[in-house]
Amino acid sequence: MHLEAVLRLSAHHCKPAGLTLQYGTAGFRTKAEHLDHVMYRMGLLAVLRSKKTKSVIGVMVTASHNPEEDNGVKLVDPMGEMLVQEWELHATNLANAEEHELQTVLTNIIKQEAISMQVESCVAIGRDTRPSSENLSLAVLDGVIALESKYQDYGLVTTPQLHYVVCCRNTDGRYGEPTVEGYYQKLSQAFKDLVEQSPDCGAEQRCLSIDGANGIGALKVKEMEEHLQPILLLQLFNDGSKGKLNHACGADYVKVQQKPPEGIDMKPGERCCSFDGDADRIVYYYKDCDDRFHLLDGDKIATLISTFIKGLLVKVDLKLNMGVVQTAYANGSSTRYLENIMKVPVYCAKTGVKHLHHKAQEFDIGVYFEANGHGTVLFSKTAEEQIRQLTNMGASEEIRKAAQMLENVINLINQTVGDAISDMLVIEAILFLKNLTVQKWDEMYTDLPNRQLKVTVSDRKVIDTTDAERRTVKPPGLQEKIDELVKSYNLARSFVRPSGTEDVVRVYAEADTQENADALAHAVSLAVYHLAGGVGDLPRPLR
Numbered sequence: 001m002h003l004e005a006v007l008r009l010s011a012h013h014c015k016p017a018g019l020t021l022q023y024g025t026a027g028f029r030t031k032a033e034h035l036d037h038v039m040y041r042m043g044l045l046a047v048l049r050s051k052k053t054k055s056v057i058g059v060m061v062t063a064s065h066n067p068e069e070d071n072g073v074k075l076v077d078p079m080g081e082m083l084v085q086e087w088e089l090h091a092t093n094l095a096n097a098e099e100h101e102l103q104t105v106l107t108n109i110i111k112q113e114a115i116s117m118q119v120e121s122c123v124a125i126g127r128d129t130r131p132s133s134e135n136l137s138l139a140v141l142d143g144v145i146a147l148e149s150k151y152q153d154y155g156l157v158t159t160p161q162l163h164y165v166v167c168c169r170n171t172d173g174r175y176g177e178p179t180v181e182g183y184y185q186k187l188s189q190a191f192k193d194l195v196e197q198s199p200d201c202g203a204e205q206r207c208l209s210i211d212g213a214n215g216i217g218a219l220k221v222k223e224m225e226e227h228l229q230p231i232l233l234l235q236l237f238n239d240g241s242k243g244k245l246n247h248a249c250g251a252d253y254v255k256v257q258q259k260p261p262e263g264i265d266m267k268p269g270e271r272c273c274s275f276d277g278d279a280d281r282i283v284y285y286y287k288d289c290d291d292r293f294h295l296l297d298g299d300k301i302a303t304l305i306s307t308f309i310k311g312l313l314v315k316v317d318l319k320l321n322m323g324v325v326q327t328a329y330a331n332g333s334s335t336r337y338l339e340n341i342m343k344v345p346v347y348c349a350k351t352g353v354k355h356l357h358h359k360a361q362e363f364d365i366g367v368y369f370e371a372n373g374h375g376t377v378l379f380s381k382t383a384e385e386q387i388r389q390l391t392n393m394g395a396s397e398e399i400r401k402a403a404q405m406l407e408n409v410i411n412l413i414n415q416t417v418g419d420a421i422s423d424m425l426v427i428e429a430i431l432f433l434k435n436l437t438v439q440k441w442d443e444m445y446t447d448l449p450n451r452q453l454k455v456t457v458s459d460r461k462v463i464d465t466t467d468a469e470r471r472t473v474k475p476p477g478l479q480e481k482i483d484e485l486v487k488s489y490n491l492a493r494s495f496v497r498p499s500g501t502e503d504v505v506r507v508y509a510e511a512d513t514q515e516n517a518d519a520l521a522h523a524v525s526l527a528v529y530h531l532a533g534g535v536g537d538l539p540r541p542l543r
């Protein structure tokens with residue numbers, strides 16, 4: 001194998017000796033200055049993956065909701081889904097190979113995967129608005145060029161837009177036209193078709209304030225805006241013209257802090273939403289007349305969407321099974337509402353989109369959302385075909401109308417990955433069609449007060465979990481302690497797990513009151529600190 005060009009160009013992207021990183025739930029993610037060699041090597045890996053799958057492979061440079069100084073990279077598989085797990089290991093090995101080992105590690109991957117280097121390859125590259133992203137994406141390109149692959153640089157795109165174009169490229173355009181403009185066309189057409197049948201709502205109901213997290217989502221919403229007028233009137237805040245990316249704004253900030261972002265002008269009752277830094281997550285919120293903040297997170301979104309789809313399925317009378325997939329972070333009230341009131345089966349998957357995505361693929365219609373607002377709806381081939389058939393002549397007018405709506409949802413939702421823009425349009429359409437205000441939507445069920453905390457320990461791997469991360473099996477005594485603490489509160493639940501993206505242990509607690517949720521989260525944090533090797537200051541009480 002002639003890998004001279006690879007090794008020669010690698011000299012421009014030297015790996016700092018001794019640095020090790022892992023391809024985790026969100027790809028590689030760390031301080032931007034440590035990532036140049038990783039980017040180059042992910043360019044190489046994308047080419048190999050493209051040759052292996054004989055498809056276009058995506059590479060997205062982003063660190064999502066993390067601080068502006070961070071960056072990261074993820075590979076996108078042929079149908080627009082996350083990189084398969086077996087290749088995560090190749091990615092980790094390749095990123096961690098010292099310069100003198102690079103050739104061997106590459107050759108091993110080629111051999112192990114039986115890759116024919118003569119096969120054509122193509123890589124699609126995208127990046128977010130971080131100052132470091134441009135140079136890092138050039139490093140990816142260097143890797144792609146070193147292996148003499150074709151590529152297309154899509155430049156500034158949201159993560160879901162890159163997933164979309166990859167899927168389009170590999171389905172000969174059946175999923176849509178593989179351009180950002182094609183994405184706007186497809187979504188805005190589906191949105192317009194869907195809301196066509198809605199009652200004529202007033203201007204107030206058509207207004208939506210968006211916090212763009214000072215990131216790529218803001219840029220792309222601006223581009224898309226003209227396609228959505230006059231149905232939707234968008235007011236954009238944190239559009240990146242002055243504030244810092246994700247700083248005191250964005251979906252993650254709003255969800256974790258349970259308060260509005262800075263930089264947004266909120267009037268009582270007004271519907272607002274926040275994107276994260278790469279626009280694959282969204283949460284909604286409003287403040288009431290008493291200035292109280294109300295958050296409508298991924299759980300409320302999953303409930304709204306699955307209730308809407310279930311209603312349409314009843315109308316079309318199709319025997320398609322639908323399931324909702326959540327994680328341990330889902331609010332207990334949402335799970336109870338879905339199971340007991342909506343009679344929809346609910347499943348709990350491990351944190352990380354790929355786990356939810358895989359579980360959701362088991363249903364004809366799988367709705368999945370992480371509580372933090374990342375999610376989408378997957379329709380099986382059977383479901384799509386059956387729905388499409390009903391839109392043709394033959395069925396009654398009412399059935400045809402409902403089937404048409406389902407088909408519009410299929411076209412509007414980004415089935416490759418959670419997508420803030422697409423999810424926003426689905427939600428807005430449902431609110432129009434059902435004539436629902438954000439308050440009415442919020443009233444579907446009441447969230448249990450909850451709290452999320454982080455604890456720093458010397459090695460977070462000492463914590464091992466089971467039961468979709470809801471219980472710990474290591475270190476000894478921790479689960480017993482959590483069980484004991486939970487017993488002393490009403491409607492309480494708590495769990496801890498090592499984060500897959502940060503060097504921390506995450507603690508979650510919910511209970512009947514905010515005071516109790518806070519107290520429980522603090523007590524569990526102390527237990528983690530004492531039993532799992534806490535470092536630094538003791539976790540402090542919240543009040």
Ligand SMILES: CC(=O)N[C@H]1[C@@H](OP(=O)(O)O)O[C@H](CO)[C@@H](O)[C@@H]1O
Pocket residue numbers: 025026064329351352353370372374498499500501502506
């Ligand atoms: C509690 C929480 O929000 N966890 C997030 C976070 O994972 P952790 O493994 O908890 O760090 O980042 C993931 C990637 O963006 C996202 O999928 C997940 O939901």
Ligand SMILES: [Mg+2]
Pocket residue numbers: 064065276277278279280281
């Ligand atoms: Mg994100």
